Amino acid sequence: MRIYVPATLDELDAVTHTSAAARWTVAPRRVHAVTKDLEAGLPDEDAEGLEYIAALNAADDSLALIAGRPDAAHQRVVITVEVPDTAVGPVRGSGDPDDDEAVASEIEVVSTVENVAIVCVHVDELEAAADIADVLAAADEESDAEATADIGAESETALDEALQRVTDRDLLWYDWSEIKSIPRG
Numbered sequence: 209m210r211i212y213v214p215a216t217l218d219e220l221d222a223v224t225h226t227s228a229a230a231r232w233t234v235a236p237r238r239v240h241a242v243t244k245d246l247e248a249g250l251p252d253e254d255a256e257g258l259e260y261i262a263a264l265n266a267a268d269d270s271l272a273l274i275a276g277r278p279d280a281a282h283q284r285v286v287i288t289v290e291v292p293d294t295a296v297g298p299v300r301g302s303g304d305p306d307d308d309e310a311v312a313s314e315i316e317v318v319s320t321v322e323n324v325a326i327v328c329v330h331v332d333e334l335e336a337a338a339d340i341a342d343v344l345a346a347a348d349e350e351s352d353a354e355a356t357a358d359i360g361a362e363s364e365t366a367l368d369e370a371l372q373r374v375t376d377r378d379l380l381w382y383d384w385s386e387i388k389s390i391p392r393g
Contacts, residue, residue, distance in 0.1 A: 209293050210327070211317070212240040212262050214269035217281040220329065223387055229325040230384040234289060236317050238299060238310075240266040245312040262313040263288070263330060267379055275344055281393050282337035282344075284379060288327040295321045329387055330379035337393040339377065342370035 213234060224231045240262040247258060263286050270284040297318045299310040332340070346367035382390055 209241055209296055210259070210288065210290050211296065211315070212259075212266035212313075213237070213287040213289060213317075214239070214266040214273055215285040215287050216270065216273050216277060217283050217285050217331070217390075217392055219285070219287070220387055220390065223326065224323075225388065230387050231323045232287065232289065232326055234291060234295075234317055234321045234324055236320065238269065238314055238316050239296070240269070240311075240313040241296070241315050243313055243315060249312045263379075264375075265311050265313045267330070268375075271340065271343065271374065274340060275347065282340035283332040283334070283393055284330075284336070284340070284374075285332075286330040286379060288329070289321075289324045290327060291317065291321045291324055295319050326384045326387070328384060329382045329390065331382060331390050332377060333380055334391050334393045336374065336377050339370060339373040343367065343374055346370045 211234075222232060242255070242258040242262050246262065247253075250258065250261070253261070266286040267284045270286060274280045274282060274284070295317055296315050299314050299316045346369075350367050
């Protein structure tokens with residue numbers, strides 16, 4: 209099964225390069241794929257469109273990973289790999305009532321897949337870092353406003369606008385052989 213793994217740029221440091229492939233170990237985590245739920249939800253979409261949607265959902269999750277790691281480079285990363293069907297399964301609930309429901313493309317890697325060949329990597333251009341920084345700053349401001357019960361439309365608007373700028377950006381495509389030359393901010 210082809211999966212789209214949300215990641216941070218530093219995770220590419222663990223890639224092993226040979227003349228024939230770039231290989232990486234995928235640990236258990238939430239990822240995205242063209243699932244039956246995604247196909248059912250978008251019956252008029254072709255295979256390429258479904259793959260694009262799954263990759264975009266992975267890019268959104270990459271942004272969440274960046275937000276959780278202040279030291280991570282401000283570039284979204286999606287690593288595309290093929291894994292055995294037995295390595296993935298449906299998302300298991302966390303039991304947390306505040307946890308968002310899984311999106312239709314979301315699945316979970318349930319067992320470590322060693323030494324998998326990377327198909328390609330999608331990464332934000334360097335200029336996206338400023339927009340991602342704006343998202344993180346606006347999210348912090350909104351969180352601070354919530355903590356003081358002073359939520360205003362201004363902080364929500366700033367976050368929405370920053371998120372829109374990030375999601376309007378196309379990720380750049382890199383072949384597995386180009387991973388070492390991906391520009392990093």
